[in-house]
Amino acid sequence: MFHTDCPARDMVDHVTSRWGVWVLISLRRNDLRFFELRESIHGISEKMLAQTLRVLVQDGLVWRKVEPTTPPQVTYGLTDFGREVGEPLTELFDRITHRLSADTAPGT
Template sequence: MVEGVQRGRVEVGERYDVFHTDCPARDMVDHVTSRWGIWVLISLRSNSLRFYELRESIQGISEKMLAQTLRALVQDGLVWREVEPTTPPQVTYGLTEFGRNINEPLTELFDRITQRLSTRSAG
């Protein structure tokens, strides 16, 4: 590997260096852990949702930010997008297999935090 340059392809058994600024995995980590990315992934953990359902499930997100976040997650291969040719078009989003795989630890983290908060507030 040439110093200062991240390889575009990693050999089997090797990992990307996500701390390197040129690492292709770094963008995906940024998208998943962004302010809204994690909420979109957690919202889709149980079932696919239409755009407006996602917007309603994530309080505080604007349509613009939801659209940008979904675009990035679709491009990363974590979320699929299906457009039904109706008037107006109905757009549905769901987790890909890779997205479900990434979502497992996020959901576990979310569950641990909410359980801890419930225990703390009860005691």
């Protein structure tokens, strides 16, 4: 199961990469165009976003739609599998942010 040739291991690496988690969380509510996704994830470069999206699309977690306009409009969203995988990440993120906001509330 933890063998280096295990495809699940590669996918877990992609999902839990520095930017993979944030892409899945950012797409949890809405499909986003490339620039919207980049703006929603502070600190990510265009190059890293493109690489992360490419891998997540190959893994079947994210879909990609290109509109034949000039310049092309590219929209990304979660596949059913991506929603399934992203759900616990979103829950984890929500729990952490809830806890942090409770810890910084007056009287704590």
